[in-house]
Amino acid sequence: MAGSDLVMYENEFQKIDEELQKLHQQANATVVFLVDKNGQLIASAGDTHDIDTTSLASLTAGNIAATGGIARLLGEKEFTILFHEGEKDNIHISLIGQRVILVVIFDQRSSLGLVRLRVKKTSEALTKLFEDITSKAEKEKSEGKAADSPFAEISDEDIDNLFK
Amino acid sequence: MSFINYSSREINCKIVYYGPGLCGKTTNLQFIYKKTNPEQKGKLISLATETERTLFFDFLPLALGDIRGFKVRFHLYTVPGQVFYAASRKLILKGVDGVIFVADSQIERMEANMESLEDLKINLAEQGYAIEKLPYAVQYNKRDLSNVAPLEEMNKLLNANGVQWFEAVAPTGTGVFETLKSVAKQVLLELKKHY
Ligand SMILES: Nc1nc2c(ncn2[C@@H]2O[C@H](COP(=O)(O)OP(=O)(O)OP(=O)(O)O)[C@@H](O)[C@H]2O)c(=O)[nH]1
Ligand SMILES: [Mg+2]
Numbered sequence: 481m482a483g484s485d486l487v488m489y490e491n492e493f494q495k496i497d498e499e500l501q502k503l504h505q506q507a508n509a510t511v512v513f514l515v516d517k518n519g520q521l522i523a524s525a526g527d528t529h530d531i532d533t534t535s536l537a538s539l540t541a542g543n544i545a546a547t548g549g550i551a552r553l554l555g556e557k558e559f560t561i562l563f564h565e566g567e568k569d570n571i572h573i574s575l576i577g578q579r580v581i582l583v584v585i586f587d588q589r590s591s592l593g594l595v596r597l598r599v600k601k602t603s604e605a606l607t608k609l610f611e612d613i614t615s616k617a618e619k620e621k622s623e624g625k626a627a628d629s630p631f632a633e634i635s636d637e638d639i640d641n642l643f644k
Numbered sequence: 645m646s647f648i649n650y651s652s653r654e655i656n657c658k659i660v661y662y663g664p665g666l667c668g669k670t671t672n673l674q675f676i677y678k679k680t681n682p683e684q685k686g687k688l689i690s691l692a693t694e695t696e697r698t699l700f701f702d703f704l705p706l707a708l709g710d711i712r713g714f715k716v717r718f719h720l721y722t723v724p725g726q727v728f729y730a731a732s733r734k735l736i737l738k739g740v741d742g743v744i745f746v747a748d749s750q751i752e753r754m755e756a757n758m759e760s761l762e763d764l765k766i767n768l769a770e771q772g773y774a775i776e777k778l779p780y781a782v783q784y785n786k787r788d789l790s791n792v793a794p795l796e797e798m799n800k801l802l803n804a805n806g807v808q809w810f811e812a813v814a815p816t817g818t819g820v821f822e823t824l825k826s827v828a829k830q831v832l833l834e835l836k837k838h839y
Binding site: 485487489490494519520522539549631632633634636638641642643 | 646656700709711719735736739828829
């Protein structure tokens with residue numbers, strides 16, 4: 481299959497989580513999300529109880545995809561930052577390393593300037609992390625290391641059970 | 645593109661419903677939504693026009709259960725079938741793990757079906773996918789109507805490779821889960837091959 485799957489292990493996930501926690505705190509944000517470009521939620525920080533995170537992830541990715549399409553029509557490579565201002569909450573969306581989307585939701589306790597500044601720092605750290613994840617995945621694939629893959633043993637029965 | 649998270653022990657896969665305008669893609673998702681337990685599903689998000697035509701996509705996250713300790717989630721999307729939404733269809737196909745082609749069985753829609761299938765192949769090719777290599781099934785929908793084309797003819801026109809196909813009546817659910825299951829299974833078997 482073309483395109484590469486995103487495989488994330490405990491270790492990397494923790495590092496990503498730490499970055500998001502830090503951003504959440506330092507930017508004084510309400511919630512921070514990291515979303516895959518295809519709309520899958522990777523991680524979040526802050527109080528997500530009242531938020532439908534799965535829907536938010538999918539719509540954010542749709543939003544980025546649509547503006548990306550517009551950008552190409554205009555001959556721009558991509559709009560890397562989107563900002564939506566609401567009455568109470570604001571949302572800052574940025575594209576990181578062409579692969580993941582960082583979403584920051586904040587209210588009057590923070591400011592666009594602060595969020596921008598902190599997002600920039602986090603972006604750099606995350607870019608590096610995702611480069612590591614990609615190279616690690618490629619390495620393992622080339623070594624044919626299925627490690628303790630839970631999928632090697634999937635049986636037809638397992639799959640049928642999902643649809644009972 | 646699946647997302648496998650060893651930390652939260654989740655697998656996320658993306659399945660796209662493709663097909664011409666009004667063939668019943670959104671209706672498939674609505675039926676699945678209606679028939680799934682609340683704890684297994686998220687919201688059904690529909691970005692639609694005022695006349696209920698899909699404008700950008702429908703989205704339904706489904707958590708079917710566990711395999712070997714991993715929570716298996718399918719993200720179901722539909723594309724907008726109307727011809728002029730070509731650009732949106734391309735975006736939604738990005739990172740797809742499996743495709744369900746929904747065909748409208750009415751004789752007068754055969755040309756629209758073929759056009760849409762051609763469009764699908766082109767869009768997949770642009771991403772480096774070949775339809776023969778992708779988890780894929782065909783659904784012949786609207787079998788309840790009187791003006792439907794015979795199955796042999798539909799297979800000849802729309803299923804040259806002889807993949808799994810299903811007759812369906814989406815509003816009442818005939819064939820809906822069968823089709824989904826077929827592609828979901830292929831997607832999981834694909835994962836097994838690669839990991
Ligand atoms: N009789 C009959 N009607 C159907 C069937 N499936 C869908 N319909 C009807 O066809 C119409 C269009 O269905 P949708 O599911 O909205 O079609 P769609 O493929 O999502 O269309 P777009 O969003 O424009 O691409 C609706 O009025 C459905 O109720 C079927 O199997 N039989
Ligand atoms: Mg629709």
